[in-house]
Amino acid sequence: MAQHNLEEHSDNQIFRQDKELSFAFLCGIFLLVGFLIETLSNFSHWLPLSSYIISYVFGAFFITIAAYKKIIKGGFDIDFLMISAAGGAAYIGSWAEGALLLFLFSLGHALEHYAMNKAKKSIEALGELSPKTALVKKKDTLVEIPIEDLRINNVIVVKPNTKIAADGVIISGSSSVDQAPITGESIPLDKTCIANTEHLPEFTDIDRRHIVFAGTINGDNSLEVLVLKLTEDSTVSRLIKLVSEVETQKSPTQRLTKKFEKWYVPIVIIVVFLLCLAHLVIDESFNTSLYRAITVLVAASPCALAISTPSAVLSGIARAAQKGILIKGGKALEDLGEITTMAFDKTGTLTEGRPQLTNIIPFHNFDDNTFLKLVLEVESLSNHPLAKAIANDIIKKYAIEFQHEASEVYEIQGKGIRAIYEDNEVFIGNVKLMEASGIMVDDFVLTKMKGLLENGHTVMIVACNKAVIGLISVMDTPRKSAVATLKRLREIGIKHMIMLTGDHQNVGDAIAKQIGLTDVKGNLLPEDKVAAIQTLIKRDKKIAMVGDGVNDAPAMALSTVSVAMGAAGSDVALETADVALMSDKIENLPFVIGLSRKSKQIIKQNIWISLSVVALLVPVTIFGLTNIGVAVAFHEGSTVVVVLNALRLLRFKMD
Structure with a gap:
């Protein structure tokens, strides 16, 4: 139910983001229509005014909702100030200027919301790692139960090529396990059962050859696993918890913005309100005081400031998208x-993220092709990930074809493989396999292996008729x-x-x-x-x-x-x-x-431009040294400069 509610909330957010962006564009369209009618035709002023009013409705819709929600909680923010500035512009007849304010602000608002809510799906994706059910062994029967019902010391059966349902220790069977989903290891690890389950150490102290994690993928053999951790304590659950905790932390930038809004908006509101009452102190009419107050409100509205960062961010994001980022x-x-x-x-x-054949070292007068053909014929019959990688690379790099000439293939878990090739007994694997098969590995071979192992290679010995005939190695290459x-x-x-x-x-x-x-x-x-x-x-x-x-x-x-x-x-x-x-x-x-650094530089420039214009206009308008037209011209001029400066990012290239 909680998962369903989370998905429903996510869908609602996406729907709102799409609608918010659509409303911003409609605001701009009706603003443009009104402006063109007003400047290029002789129609009645009601026609462009109607277009501006419609533009107001679309531009102010979500901003008004956001401002209202803040107001009923006893606070004011830039949303409220923008609505007030647009309302003031409309009151004195500057509809186009007010609509432009709303368009630019609502567009930046919508685009930022749309871009910043993508990471919320990470928890849902993490939750998909573990299987939903587990096969629990009860006497001689298997019972499928939800993983939430697993208990410590339950024994679960993990079938070949399926996800492991819980963190635990292997008590029966052996297999190769792909741990990449959890540990990031590029090569699947051979896992074997633990010898004694009566006095188990702590989970973290058990040899890693015997433990498995929920969400990892079993290889070709069945395993029986003793559950040592409940679902909520598993490695996957810890991942979910870690991601959740980090994602809820607010950034310093967010906190700084909130602090700025707390003092800037109320101060502007107080100043505008006091200016409305200026006629009580100085010799002027109420209309004059009101006109000056509205002019100050327009001058102080942080339109350029509000769009300075979103415009640069949008341009930077768009430029990155052109490069597939x-x-x-x-x-x-x-x-x-x-x-x-x-x-x-x-x-x-x-x-590259996958093991590749890195070295072939034949001994005893074996030429490369003969040696590689033997290795290919044997390894092609194995399902082990390393064997598949070796066979694929031999075919790809050396153009040798698989002829199905090996037989009686037998995999020895944790050691390697045995097969018959051209009536010869062949072993490919580690030193333990050779020792168990009565094959002597001399100091020359061990020295060769040591050099490769120290350089990060996984090394396998190749033996034929009880004699070592060469080495092969694989590695996840850069x-x-x-x-x-x-x-x-x-x-x-x-x-x-x-x-x-x-x-x-x-x-x-x-x-x-x-x-x-x-x-x-x-x-x-x-x-x-x-x-x-x-x-x-x-x-x-x-x-x-x-x-x-x-x-x-x-x-x-x-x-x-x-x-x-x-x-x-x-x-x-x-x-x-x-x-x-x-x-x-x-x-x-x-x-x-490089793009980020340039964006940071332009954001700083835009903030200085917008704040400088506000710092200049507010005192000038307070003392009545300019009219609403000049205030709007400077105000909108700064907005245009800020946007044009931000658009330079669309042509960014590395030096």
């Missing part, structure tokens, strides 16, 4: 321009554009670039060495990444986090600006992120940072 609102656009520290996830962000991108980031002022990864420290170090990073933190679970981000924020105040997986969501939500890799990114990371690289091109990072 989605920026979710002004806060992200502004904050990204101040970033000097960036944290990166590894898998799918700095790397993106081709990663080196140039990181170099460009350093050139534009990103001083610190840190990799945060769930993979082994050696793997992270190897990738960092290849692409030019100097700081790597490996073996990280989602909560570890959050702790790392918290440490970086304490040191550098503002940081950006670039990631692509569900496991990155809490860390991304906590960072000042979160950037998701689009095509390769999970739905959760995409929804949670402030910036999404839709084309999955990491080389767009320098562009979006």
Whole structure:
């Protein structure tokens, strides 16, 4: 029911945002129609006036509702001031000026609302990670129950290629488990059952070979899992909680805006009210005092100020969209321009996101083709993710065709594979497999393996007829554009670039060495990444986090600006992120940072322009040194200047 209500509320928000934007455009259309009739024809003044009135209705509709809701709570904000200014302009006959005020303000209002409510779906997306039901083993039968009804010490059965329903320890079976949804590890891990379940240590102290997480994906074999955490305490639930907590925090910019409204709007209202009573103090008529008060109200209405940031934000977002980059609102656009520290996830962000064949090392006079053909024939019959990657790369890179010449394939969980090829017994796997099969692995082979392992490769020994005949290795390789991108980031002022990864420290170090990073933190679970981000924020105040997986969501939500890799990114990371690289091109990072810095510069310029005009006009109009026409001309002139300045962002290019 709560989920249904959340979705219904989300749908209502989207409907209101669309309607608000439509009303803003209708306001502008009727404003333009009225202006054209008034300036280009001799029709009765009632015709353009009618068009202006309709423009008022559309432009003021949502602003009036927002102002009313604030007023009944005892407060006044810029919405109220804009309505008052538009009303004052209408009272003295300046309908076009008032309609323009409403159009510009309502358009900025609508576009900001539309852009800034996208991240709310992240919690719903996180909730989809876990399956809805679990198969619980009760004596000799299996009972399907909702995961909410699972209890600690229940035994659940996880069928091949299905999602695991709870955090727990494997008590029967072995399989490879894809943990990418939780830890971000690029290569599925071999999991085996624990030997003794009577005196289990704490969940976090159990060997990771025996534990599984809710939301991860089982491989080709069935597992029996002893549930050690309730649904609300699972890793996925912690992710949801972390994202929820971070998303409810208000930004300093929001708080500053609220403080500004609290003093600016009441002061303007008080000043205008006192000016209406000026005829009681000085020798002038009530109409003169009223005219001056309305002029001040128009001069003080923060139209240029209100549109200064939204216009720059809109232009920046539009320019980013032309490059295939989605920026979710002004806060992200502004904050990204101040970033000097960036944290990166590894898998799918700095790397390709899948294991690739990196080395073939045949021994004993085996030539490359003969060695590769043997490996291809054996590995093609395995369903293990690494075997599939090796077979695919051999076919792709070396143009060797699969001939179905191997047979009697047998997978030994956690060790490797055995098969018969051309009447020869072949083993491909780790040192344990070789030792268990009576195959000697000499120091020469171990030294070769050590060098590869230290550089982050996953290494497998190939043996035929009880003798080692070579080595093969796989690795999640860096993106081709990663080196140039990181170099460009350093050139534009990103001083610190840190990799945060769930993979082994050696793997992270190897990738960092290849692409030019100097700081790597490996073996990280989602909560570890959050702790790392918290440490970086304490040191550098503002940081950006670039990631692509569900496991990155809490860390991304906590960072000042979160950037998701689009095509390769999970739905959760995409929804949670402030910036999404839709084309999955990491080389767009320098562009979006440069665009953000330019946007920040233009926003500052616009604020100074708008405040300077208000600071000039208000005193002049208070002392009656100018009329309403001049006030409106300067006021609207500043608005035009602000908008034109913002539109420069549409032509932004990196130097």
